[in-house]
Amino acid sequence: MTKEVAEFAYDLHSGLGAINITEYDQLPLLGMAATLAVHIKGLGVIEYEVLRKVSDHFMGIPSRSLREILEILEEVEFVRLVTAGRTIEKVIPNIPLFDDVYVGLGDFASSELKMNEHEQATLSILQALRESPQNTHSFQAKSGIDTNVFRRCLQFGSISGMLSEQKARGKSILISPFYYADNLDGLADTVAAVGASALTSVLNKVKANQGWPLSLALSSGQIGTSILTTTEVQLLTKLTSEGMIKPPTISFGGRNESFVFTPKPGSARLNAANREIYERAMALVSAVRKGQLLAQEYRIKYPLAILRKLRDKGFLKSNSEAASQYQNLVVMRVAYLKEVSSGMWQLHLNRMPENEAALDLAIDVLRTGEVSNMEVNQDARIALSKDEIYIQSIVAAAELKKRQKDITDPQALEEYAQLILKFD
């Protein structure tokens, strides 16, 4: 749970931003520390002034809190601070590239920070909602959270966009836009119909074998080595047909095949700018899965090795199936095909940062099933590497627009639609 505490704290902060909730004490600090750490990882020395402005503008860290956060990070040895008396002048990131920020902060939290009742309740709510949407009443009963604390957590959950409470089939369902991006109504309805545990079980099986061909899963009744019960098969069909899982498709040999992934992560785990990288990674995984499971003649035995080779060498040896198999990658400009002899094509990677990131994500997804490192805001990282003038110009431009968060509250939109429909 330790690493997850830091992850959930990050998620919570991404939703709350600068909103101050009096019931929270240590959790926002942890969240801000995680946010900051994730963004400065791998960068060089940063001027304190630049860091102050960038963290305020992009990461929602009020400048007043920055000192305290940096002191936490210093204690965890993620940064070194260059001070002159009481003033911090420079911040030197000290996070090795292969270290997991969440693990380090999670360990710190478990030994140094004590969460109060509301914070603990929030953490368990987030943990449950990450698995799948939950039935409000049964979740509350199972978790044993006090009713008033629960209600309060739901209240600020809605404000921060962390969760929304919806009615489906007469039951009240909690669902989190942090963790699910597509067709939240459909997901709530599914949980109301079949229960959270059935949904979680299907999603876990998909996660263990990301990118599995849909038709193969439905016909053979299993994904990878996990067997699907008949209800799970029906559930899988429902999830894909109603857009809760949006499987990428590859056309080859006159047929179309869809490849199943876990639902696209929501706003906390997938920063908007990284959506393109996510799509490309899914395309990469689908392509090698096709080669692994639906090859015309030559099966790919080790899809992970193929992707690693593409990353290291930059191209794949030619074969006859490459043209159809990797067509999507060419369309998305991840790679290009070179014909070496008639009918035999080599796949070459387009060496650009997005494609490298996509390849890394694809390898992670195949290996662990997890989508990681997609929450980082790239604009923030760029701003951190530049000087004060750059960040000042961005801040000034933003001041002219309304600096409120977008009103994407689905409840409000629905009520608005009601009014427009109803009035004479």
Added chain:
Amino acid sequence: MAKFDKDRHQKQLALRYCLAQGYLPCLEVVVNTASDLTSKPEVLTDIDVLGIENIADGTLRRIVFDCKSSNKLGAISRAFWASGLMKYTGADGAFVILGKPAVFNHRISALKVDVDLHDERSFEELGRTIAQDFNTDSCYQASIERWDVAHAAFAKSKWAEDIFALCHYTAPLSLKPEQTFRKILAAIRKNRGDFDPEKDDHVAIVFDIISYMFILWARMGRDLRRIYSPTMRRENFEDALRLYVWGGHESYAIRQAILENSLRAGMAGNAAGDLQEFPAWKRFVSFVGLVISSPDDIFRCAEMCREFSIRQVSPHNADFDEKIKKRFKTNNRLAQFITAATSYVTEACRLPTDLEKKINDQVLTFS
């Protein structure tokens, strides 16, 4: 429904008379005040049975049936009352079924104000001139007990109160069908989280709503047929349909202006696309295109859906089912329109998709 208990026998007579005549019966239609000056709507009176007749091409005639077994008010006074009610609600004819027979001079005088005075015996004889067996339990709708059961099912779902009021009270008397239609859609959307396809009661409610919608569409279909011409381009028809269903050009323009202002005030842009167009617009256009080809059948669908609604919560009867099957066989539009309507309502109000499946499967087993 406790309300149905008063003058029960007479109500059932009126009900069966409507069915024999081919009218669509609506029980206990509450009439509200014409003015809207208090926060809660005020009830003036209620119509015991309202029969809706489709003359041709969506022109609807409404007949009021008033059942009074007590004799507090004299016969002719009752006739004048009914005539006033007719004028107020825009009905075209009225029957008053009294406890005691009225004097024949009064009866002929009452005809002058389009009110037909009867007592139970004479009304039954009138019914028998149409069909000898009119006073028999011939279909699901024909027994007041079943209406009781259906009403109890609706009363169990408190969340459906608004929808119920709109459908049962406003829709039968509505002179502005597109407005009532929009309001019904809004009311369903508000409560869409409460519909559970597993519950028969809820399925019955949906059938009921759709049957009332068909009454509205019968009227709208008539107007829309006047808009449509075979040489018209699709976009032109769509534009006219859009303005029609939003209540006219000015109404539509105001809504667009409100939307733009909200966008400027910071409402999320991508969600606004959902609001700019009428719910499930594409499917609505297809539905309209489908039903204007045969507007008379729209009304018949209302009867069928009412049968299905009551059937959902009553024990099944093989004879009645046979009758339904026969109707479907002779009229190939019924299944087509009903399934199209269900698909539209499910998409427009974002109801659970297996609700649509369940309803369509039921309808298709009969066709």
